[in-house]
Amino acid sequence: MKAPDRRPLWKECALSAALYGALTIAFAYPLSIHPASRVLPVGADANLYLWTLQWDVHALTHRPLSIFDANIYYPYRHTLAYSENLIGSALIAAPFLWTTASAIVALNAVALLSCVLCGVGTYLLARRVGIGPRGALAAGLIFAFAPPRFFRLGQLHLTTVQWIPFCLAFLHAYFDFGRRADLWWAAAFFMLQVVTSAHGAVFCTLSVGGLLVWRAVLGGWRIRAARGRDVVLAAACAAAVALFVFLPYRAVQNEMGLRRSLEETTYFSPNLTSFLASPSRLHMWLASRFTGEPIPSDASAFLFPGYLTLILAAAGVWTARSGDAAARRAAWSKRASRLCELAIVVTAIVALALTITGGGRVRHGSTVMFSARSPWRAWIALGVLLLVRAALSRSVPLDARHRLRAAAPSFARWAGRARDNHVLFYSMLAIVGFWLALGIPYGLYRLVYAWPGLSFIRVPSRFSIVGLMALAIVAGAGFDRFAARFRERTRTVLTIVTLVVLAAEFFAAPLQTAPYAVDVPAIDRWLATRPTPFVVAEVPLASPIDVVAAARRQSTYMLHSTAHWQKTIHGYSGMQPPLHDVLYLELRTFPDERSLTHLSSIGVTDVVVHTELYSPDEWRRVSAALDRFSDRLPLEHTEGAGRVYSLRDWYNPAR
Secondary structure (H helix, E strand, O other), rough: OOOOOOOOOOHHHHHHHHHHHHHHHHHHHOOOOOOOOEEOOOOOOHHHHHHHHHHHHHHHHHHOOOOOOOOOOOOOOHHHHHHHOOHHHHHHHHHHHHOOHHHHHHHHHHHHHHHHHHHHHHHHHHOOOOOOOHHEEEEEEHHHHHHHOOOOOOHHHHHOHHHHHHHHHHHHHHHHOOOOHHHHHHHHHHHHHHHHOOHHHHHHHHHHHHHHHHHHHHHOOOOOHHHHHHHHHHHHHHHHHHHHHHHHHHHHHHHHHHOOHHHHHHHOOOOOOHHHHOHHHHHHHHHHHHHOOOOOOOOOOOOOOHHHHHHHHHHHOOOOOOOOOHHHHHHHHHHHHHHHHHHHHHHHHHHHHHHOOOOOOEOOOOEEEEEEEHHHHHHHHHHHHHHHHHHOOOOOOOOOHHHHHHHHHHHHHHHHHHHHHHHHHHHHHHHHHHHHHOHHHHHHHHHHHHOHHHOOOOHHHHHHHHHHHHHHHHHHHHHHHHHOOOOOOHHHHHHHHHHHHHHHHHOOOOOOOOOOOOOOOOOHHOOOOOOOOOOEEEEEEOOOOOOOHHHHHHHHHHHHHOOOOOOOOOOOOOOOOHHHHHHHHHHHHHOOOOHHHHHHHOOOOOEEEEEHHOHHHHHHHHHHHHHHHHOOOEEEEOOOOEEEEEOOOOOOOOO
């Protein structure tokens, strides 16, 4: 299926954006109504996203080439690469940050717009592969609001995967029409996704790489000499941006000795019940009626794509019947014989292997996935399959010589049909995405875990985002095939009913948001008036035993640094450097000889003391110690409950 050339899709996309925008307001309530005062991720994660977006905007407008040398975790470099960089999202956040001066508004704008953009991008992709406007609307709604993606709205690096369908749409257009502009648009959206989310970069590479391999294998990717330079230049630009992002992460990985193990990934692999779990109101009601519990108690993620989504996808992969009854019977007999022959080959290999080894088991940890201790059973199965094939030989003779001669022409004919069968490609991509999402126990992720970039994703269930996007395209095609049987007026009614049912399936408002406010203390804002550069430490720190409180305190001090953007020893991210752990424990007893000497030796110049965060007894101890060390820690400024002490080098007081 191909979309006609020069179709004014931008008008359709604008109308679809209005629909998805209205649905986002309803689905994301109350976040969509109170974007300045509520957030989805609470605590340290919310602070991390707020700091990251603000740092990206600051760095892009001041020193963009050094954006990965963020101001946290001093004295380490490339500290933005300790977590998701969100650079692409900062481009969306910046106008909101500048006009409202609210990082919370900027954060929520990025998250909410990702729903609209995911919907519009999928709509455009569906139209580019020949799906009609009605089916494309359904496809966009599925990818924007189905549980595997929408309920990651609080995980900014996972919800902002909106540029993947745009990239695929323009890549399809380039294959169909050969326009240079489409190629560069595809490259631009690929680069935008790479700098928006490292997870999204992996998902986009998987999707685009799969499409390129599909076209190359099926003979539909022949680059003429005149176009070769365009392809090389576009690929070089995309590779350069990818390297700009990849190299800091690689440097951090080597510096920290970070190696994610298969055992760690196994811990994060979802169980099968996760693919039946959904927090939407209709899904929970139906699950309660039939199973007694709204959400499976052992589910580790919300990965159910919806009942109607699966029904429409099944309609999409179901090939239309054609020809008379005899022709259909002959086609089914041929397919059955081919399937039987494949089963014979596989069973023969298994039977031979079991005979040589004497049987065996396939285990995953302590779980037995497959057991075959009696080789004779495999030989019996092989005999049964041979008898079935012999029975089919009356309608489909087994002529090996003719089959071998006809193999190449048959493949060429099949490839010609399959190359433009976009439903087939996206069906396979959906299978790969959800298969990877199953994680270690089901094989595929174990095979590709060591590939560059894939080991970065320690939670396999996140690959369901790729599967959902592909499933949405197949479902859109399924709606088109089903609706094509009816008249125009009936199709309109079916479209409305389908969109309403999909929306009802996915609706889960009100979301579990929390009131939130960012209040940078006046003492930290005073630091911005000081001569630069300087390096800051802040106290007190929460007990490391209370992991949640410790992370919240550290991430709060990160936000404090947005007042001046100077280096700080504090940080919260996906990893922590060893020095950070040492300093954390030492600052718990601040001020003492050990903590002051260590802070001074690494170049800390100022210590901010938040007196209101100490208990009365603890503050009396700290206040007395500050008086004892007044020669090394002179008080520079007091404002409200905050104090700034300058840290003098014990060995070089004149510094």
